[in-house]
Amino acid sequence: MTAAERAHALLHRVRALHDEWARVTRGLDEATLRGPSALPGWTRAHLLSHLARNADGLVNLLTWAKTGVETPMYAGESARDDDIEKGAYRSVEEIAEDVVGSAARLIEVAESLPDDAWWFRVRARQGRDIPAEFVLWLRLSETAIHLADLDLGYDFERVAELLADEFRVVVGNAIGMYGGELPAVRLIAVKADGSRHEWRMGEGKPVPLTGTAGEVLAWVTGRSDGSTLDGDAPPLPHWL
Numbered sequence: 001m002t003a004a005e006r007a008h009a010l011l012h013r014v015r016a017l018h019d020e021w022a023r024v025t026r027g028l029d030e031a032t033l034r035g036p037s038a039l040p041g042w043t044r045a046h047l048l049s050h051l052a053r054n055a056d057g058l059v060n061l062l063t064w065a066k067t068g069v070e071t072p073m074y075a076g077e078s079a080r081d082d083d084i085e086k087g088a089y090r091s092v093e094e095i096a097e098d099v100v101g102s103a104a105r106l107i108e109v110a111e112s113l114p115d116d117a118w119w120f121r122v123r124a125r126q127g128r129d130i131p132a133e134f135v136l137w138l139r140l141s142e143t144a145i146h147l148a149d150l151d152l153g154y155d156f157e158r159v160a161e162l163l164a165d166e167f168r169v170v171v172g173n174a175i176g177m178y179g180g181e182l183p184a185v186r187l188i189a190v191k192a193d194g195s196r197h198e199w200r201m202g203e204g205k206p207v208p209l210t211g212t213a214g215e216v217l218a219w220v221t222g223r224s225d226g227s228t229l230d231g232d233a234p235p236l237p238h239w240l
Contacts, residue, residue, distance in 0.1 A: 002115070002118075003115075003118040003119050003131060003132075003133045004115035004116075004118045006118075006133055007110070007113075007118045007132075007133045007136055010133075010136045010137065010140065010166070011107065011110055011111070011136065013140055013163070013164065013166055014106075014107070014110075014136055014139050014140050014143070015107060016162070017140065017143035017144060017147075017162065018100075018103040018104075018107070018143065020143075020147065020162065021051065021099055021100075021103065021143060021147070022099070022100045022103070024147075024150065024152060025048060025095070025096040025099045025100065026096050026100070028044070028092055028096065029092065030091075030092050032044065032152070033045050033048075033092045033095065036151070037149055037150055037151055038148065038149045038150070038151040038223070039149050043088060044150055044151075044152075045087075045088040045089070045090075045095060046084060046085070046088040047146060047149060047150060048088075048095050048096075048098075048099050049083070049084045049085075049086075049087030049088045049090075049095065049098070050084045050146075051099055051102075051142065051143070051146060052087065052095075052098040052099050052101075052102040052103075053074075053080065053083050053084055053087065053102075054139070054142050055102035055103050055105065055106045055139070056102055056105070056106075057073040057074050057080075057125065058073070058106055058135050058138060058139055059102075059105055059106050059109050060072065060073050060074075061073055061122045061123075061124070061132065061135050062106075062109045062110055062113060062132060062135055063109060064120075064122045064132075065113065065117045065118070065120035065122055065132035065135075066109070066112065066113050066114070066117050066120075068120070072123070073123075073124065073125045074125060106139065110135075110136065113132065117132055118131065118132050118133045119131055119132070119133070120132050122135070124138065126177075126179075137166075137169060137170070137173055138173075140163070140166060140170060141170050141173055141174065144159050144162060144163050144170060145159065145174075145217075145221050145223075147159050147162070148218070148223065149223070155214060156213075156214035156215070156217045156218040156223070156224075157192075157212060157213065157214030158214075159214065159217060160189075160191070160212075160213035160214045160217050161192070161213075167189075167191070167197070167213060167217070168197045170217070171187075171189065171197070171199060171216060171217060171220055172199060174217070174220045174221050174239070175187075175199060175201055175220055177239055178236065178237050178238070178239055179237060179238060180237025180238065181202070181237065182201045182202040182236070182237070183201065183202050183207070183234040183235075183236070184201065184202035184203055184204040184205060184206045184207060185200075185201040185202060185206050185207050185208075185209055185234065186198065186199075186200055186201075186206035186207070186208045186209070187199045187200075187201060187209050187216060187220070188208065188209065188210040188211075188216075189210075189211060189212065189213045189215075189216040189217075190210065190211070190212060190213070191212075191213045192212075192213070197213075207231060207232060207234065208231050209226065209229045209230065209231040209233055210229065210230040210231060211228060211229040211230060215228045215229055216229070219233060219236075220236075221239060222236065222238075222239040
């Protein structure tokens with residue numbers, strides 16, 4: 001399968017996650033919006049503002065791939081943080097329309113990319129050199145994991161279900177986001193249908209860790225200490 005074929009298939013899953021967010025955000029009231037998310041220091045309004053700005057940042061990367069003109073994801077970390085903070089104090093209607101509208105712009109730009117542009121290399125927020133195809137994986141991870149962070153009924157088991165066949169790659173990408181040396185682990189996820197997925201982390205003799213898809217996803221994204229996994233879960237470094 002070519003990069004373009006993989007990207008077009010992945011767009012279907014990204015659209016489905018966008019639809020899930022549209023249903024959630026359009027059903028929020030003011031009190032729920034201002035309540036705390038599962039992310040320390042952020043309300044749900046902060047999280048939704050971040051999700052919208054993430055879409056805009058990824059549009060910049062796809063535009064870079066399409067035109068060949070360097071377009072950084074964000075103007076800078078302080079500008080990114082300022083945009084999230086300011087955006088969090090808008091009305092519930094404004095925030096909902098921003099989340100939905102920014103997601104639609106991302107899909108529109110992605111659909112306009114010529115097939116050969118999906119091979120083009122761009123630079124992600126952390127400075128990693130990635131093909132444009134990987135931008136869609138970043139968006140899929142962002143929209144899936146933050147559904148659980150919203151703390152409105154989406155646990156990580158439900159998030160893993162929504163990821164479907166892309167679950168394995170999202171976990172692999174999450175492991176790759178760590179900035180420090182990883183402990184030696186053989187991580188095994190058992191999905192609801194009985195299928196098993198396995199990843200190897202770190203160097204040396206691995207510690208086996210087994211859990212449900214949701215438990216594994218929560219641990220590798222720093223949302224869990226791994227105490228629910230079968231095995232002695234070591235601490236992980238800071239997740240980027």
